[in-house]
Amino acid sequence: MSKIENKIPQGPLAEKWSKHKSDIKVVSPANKRKLDVIVVGTGLAGASAAASLGELGYNVQAFCYQDSPRRAHSIAAQGGINAAKNYQNDNDSVYRLFYDTIKGGDYRSREANVYRLAEVSPLIIDQCVAQGVPFAREYGGTLANRSFGGVLVSRTFYARGQTGQQLLLGAYSALNRQIAKGSVKMYTRHEMLDVVVKDGKAQGIVTRNMVTGEVKSYGAHAVVVATGGYGNVFFLSTNAMGCNGSAAWQCYKKGAWFGNPCFVQIHPTCIPVHGDQQSKLTLMSESLRNDGRVWVPKKKEDAEKLQKGEIGPNDIPEEDRDFYLERRYPSYGNLVPRDVASRAAKERCDAGFGVNNTGKAVYLDFKYSIERLGVDVIKARYGNLFQMYEKITDTDPYKEPMMIYPAIHYSMGGLWVDYNLMTNIPGLYAIGEANFSDHGANRLGASALMQGLADGYFVLPYTIGDYLANEIMTPKVDTNAPEFKEAEKAVTGRLEKLFNIKGSKTVDYFHKQLGHYMWDYVGMSRNAEGLKKAIDGIKKLKEEFWKDVLVPGELNNLNPELEKAGRVADAIEMGILMAQDALDRNESCGGHFRDESATEEGEAKRDDKNFTYVSCWEHKGDDKDPVLNKEDLVFENVELTQRSYK
Amino acid sequence: MADIILKKLYIKVWRQNSPKEKGRFETYEIENISQGSSFLEMLDILNDKLILEGIDPIAFDHDCREGICGMCSLYINGRAHGPDREITTCQLHMRKFNEGDTITIEPWRAGAFPVIKDLIVDRTAFEKIQQAGGFVSVNTGGIPDGNAIPIGQDDAEEAMDAAACIGCGACVATCKNSSAMLFVAAKVSQLAKLPQGKVEAKRRARNMVAKMDELGFGGCTNTGACELECPKSISISHIARLNREYLAAKFSE
Incomplete structure (x- = not known):
């Protein structure tokens, strides 16, 4: 099996992150001023990253499709955020949170990443309190906790049933402070439609201004994708209507691997x-x-x-x-x-x-x-x-x-990243739900908020320095370079193509059809026959879509149907890859349940011998099948057991 | 739950192709809407019909459809977020309407919220107000433990009441003066109630109010309409706190 560079540091689990932090490079304040970073998406992960990078002195450009960063779908998270504070004296610890998360994810995530997540979790609570997040309190004035699924301790911090809202507003306020200072330039109602790779490195993005329809490039020394998950492939989901996996999909098409696409949470x-x-x-x-x-x-x-x-x-x-x-x-x-x-x-x-x-x-x-x-x-x-x-x-x-x-x-799968949260394209990072890294095959409740903020506040701001330290001699990216002009042309060409089909069916018609295939065959239980049916069906749907979709309105005006059409076109392709991945993984684990792999009691049966890996799908061209690379998951600290909650 | 079907409805809606063009009302008919459908699902269905008839669909803002993102912003039958209490437009359901009703839909109307297209308005002014001071000036990292500063439960709860604001703009759309006082007060009051925010409370009140005035929102005349239409029931007592903070700031100048 090919060796995949996941950059996991050597050494004992509990020392990996500290050791790594002392080993990686740091950029001087004078040089940070010369470096540009693009952050796409401003939910918990994106807003916290953009704000923290701005505070550090980088020039940040942040983009979101909503009219304000405050509206990202992180806002809808209700229940809470986990942290290994052990405030309840119930024997919680970093190790216990790590273990619960590894087990909850059915042993399909990386030990080192999950341990780091648990390790930085207490800092998140401190940070949010300092920002004025009104967490629930006990009468004595200390922070209150509640319990969540899959664990035996009380480690979930909450703000009524609006925890995601309050955490996002905290990150949003930090972001606003940087916008006011000029260290972050915010572009709302902008949608990323392509990533530009030049000299083998991610150097910018192409966006469409959703109000005017203008297609424009932005350059930077690094690009951070924090665009959330792809649950809307299923049409009906708890995701916001605008949530989409298109930004991640554009990265995939430019060579970034897609990790574990079949892992979605129901x-x-x-x-x-x-x-x-x-x-x-x-x-x-x-x-x-x-x-x-x-x-x-x-x-x-x-x-x-x-x-x-x-x-x-x-x-x-x-x-x-x-x-x-x-x-x-x-x-x-x-x-x-x-x-x-x-x-x-x-x-x-x-x-x-x-x-x-x-x-x-x-x-x-x-x-x-x-x-x-x-x-x-x-x-x-x-x-x-x-x-x-x-x-x-x-x-x-x-x-x-x-x-x-x-x-x-929720989608546990996402862009493949190494320990530094960088994809296999140098300079292209993925954080929060957009990456695949921490939740394995099933995410525990109150852990999405934790991961988004861990990545944005306490991981990426360190790890990105290791890459940017080598970029200090790279001049400001010129968006007139042929790579940018070509990408703009391709984006405009695709928009025009969608717009000019003038078929007979609405975008929603296709989205609903896709949703039926996904829910029926790639949903709560899956089997080889159904998955093959889904792949064939969705491939036909793709042909029909490109022949018969009807996009009304104008190209160069606010046009929600045009936006949707692009996203659904991507979702159709994503659906195929998800089914392919589910077909390849002939075991049951976490949210991925194969009928062929169940215990007598009907519980999920893992196959550790054959499937203890991250599937890393590599795009090889639109008319070619993608190639499956495998990153072996190595467990040095926990023993793989059949998960039992009996 | 028996599913009652509204056989016919008339949707009278504001159409305006761009900020510079003149707008007008258009009325569309729609049939067979389940009372269990949400208001925005009804608009989805209407839009599907319009598209197939070759008419440009109605542009409206929406996203989470769970009443929390604050994106949806419709003025329905003369009320922000329509005929119900403590909800956003996306939480409004068709059971609030009857067979044969004419439903009038307009965008938020306020000088500081110009129309972009149809029912979509530009709320960038709210962003600018938040950027003027809606934060605690702390950087990431180097912070004391979360339990280092005890906060009384009542204070935390009151801060949370204010922090529940979703920034939708219903208060501005409802106010006859298009005042943004409730919006500004929610943030000022939340942070003034917490020790973390107290440190720069005066500066915050001064800067946010100054920005609000600069952006063309009207003055508050205490009609209380904002509180009634606020989907999160944010109390105008927070405006009183904002006024106190603001006065204190002015006297200390």
Whole structure:
């Protein structure tokens, strides 16, 4: 197997990061002023990186597609952020957070990266507190914690049900301070449509101004992609409508490897689909599983009556309720990790015990905790989530259990990066959800915020110096160079091509078709036959798209349909790669479940002998199959065991 | 949940192709909308129909569709975010409307929020106000432990009440003076309630208010309309705190 340079430092696990920091190069303040860095995406990872790099003295240009960095989808994270503070004296530690994350990810992430993540996690909390993030507090004035799925300690910090919002606003405020100082130049309503590689190094991007339609290049000594995940390939997901994997996909097409594309997270607690008019799913925080009990009826006839609306959930007596998570996983109960909870819900619904008129929902019931703690306590903990649920479904979760069902939520896969968070293209970095690095095959709750901010505040600002130290003699990048002009031409050409097809079907039509293939065959359970079907089907869809899509409006004006068309064109190609990767990985691990690889009890069965690797897909041209490179995962500190939450 | 279908609705919507062109109302018919659909899903369906009829779809801002990003910004039947309390447009559902209704949709109307296209406005002014002082001046790193400074639960909760602002601009759109006081007050008040933010509280109040005035937002006349239409129910008591902070800053000059 080819040796992949992942730059993981030698030495004991707990010393790797410190040692690495002392080994890598540092750029002097005088030279930082001469170096330009582009940051694409301004969610938790992008905003924290842009702000921190600006503070260090680099010239930063930051881009986002929204009208403000404050609107990035990090804002929608509800439950919390993990940190190994051990404030609760419950025997938490850096090692325990590391171990939980490795195990939660089903042993498909790198030990060194995950350990570093756990190691810097306490600093994140300190940083956010200093910025004025109003975390929940105890009466004595200390920070409060709650529990999350897949762990046995209380290490999640939170700000009501709006933790992502508060952390993002913290990073946004730090970013604003740098914008005001002039160290960061912010471009809102700009979409990155290509990355420019010159002399073998990433030296800039091509963007479209989404208000005027102008296509323009920006040059820099390094490019940081912090553009989030690709969950919207599935059409229906908890991602924001604008979330897309296109920036990462452009990097892939320019030679950056895509890591583990088939690893996507299906979140167990989302509000169920209500009908075919839906364009977006809403998440209900995992924190609700702290106090809610998940159940379906024990008797099929009760489930059928519930589906027909003849009876309500409160008509089912206690003894006829199947608390299937508590039954199957007594030690973790309702707090099993997301992949386990999602599959268990699907299993019950497929067996005919699901509720709602579709039969595709389970109950999340607060009756018991309201009896135990009182309505006021529950209201204080989850008031805004209950309100959100009521607004959407028109039912009162204080009186009736919530109905929930799994939905696509997060992508663990992403651009392959080394220990420095650099892709295999020199000067091109990927941070936050956009990279593949820390969550393996399943992400634990409250860890996305942790990773985004760890990368942006405390990892990238160090590691990027190691590369930029060699760039101090490189002059300012000239965007009139032929590489830039060619990239601009290609971007404009593609936009014109999309616009001029003038077919008969809307962009959404194709997106929905893609979503069906993905959910049916590349969703919660996958098998070889279905995956092949998906690949063939999506390839045909791609042909049809490029013949028959209808993009209205004008090229050089604000045109949301044109934006969407470009993203869906990429999503179609991404869907194919995800299915290919899922087909290659003939084992079950984390969120990736292959029917062919299950235990007798229906749990995911890993195949460590054959699949303990990161799949690194390499683009070889539009009409050629991509090549699969494998980075072997080496475990020196933890023993690989079958994950059990029983 | 029985799915009630609204067989026909009339959507009267502001169309304006660019900032410089003149706008006008157009009315479109739409059929068979589930009351369980969200308002923006209804617009998605209408847009699909318009595209197939060769009409430019209606441009509107939206993103998270969970009521938290603050991107959606529609003025529906004369109310910011439409006929419900404590919600954003994306959380508004069609069960709030009846068969045969004419629904009027306009962009936010305020001098400081110029229309870009149709229902999309430019809220860059909000960015500039935040850049003028909506932060604590700390760099990354070199910070004390999170528990080093105890913060009383009441103070933390009150700061959180203010910090819940999503920056949508409903307060400005609702105010007859197009004042941004509630928006500015939310940030000033959040940080003034916390020891971390107190250090530069005066400077912050002064700079943010000065920027707000410079950008053409109107003055506050305490009508309280902003609080009523704020999707996050941010209280005008924060405006009172902003005024106190601002006065203190002025007297200390």
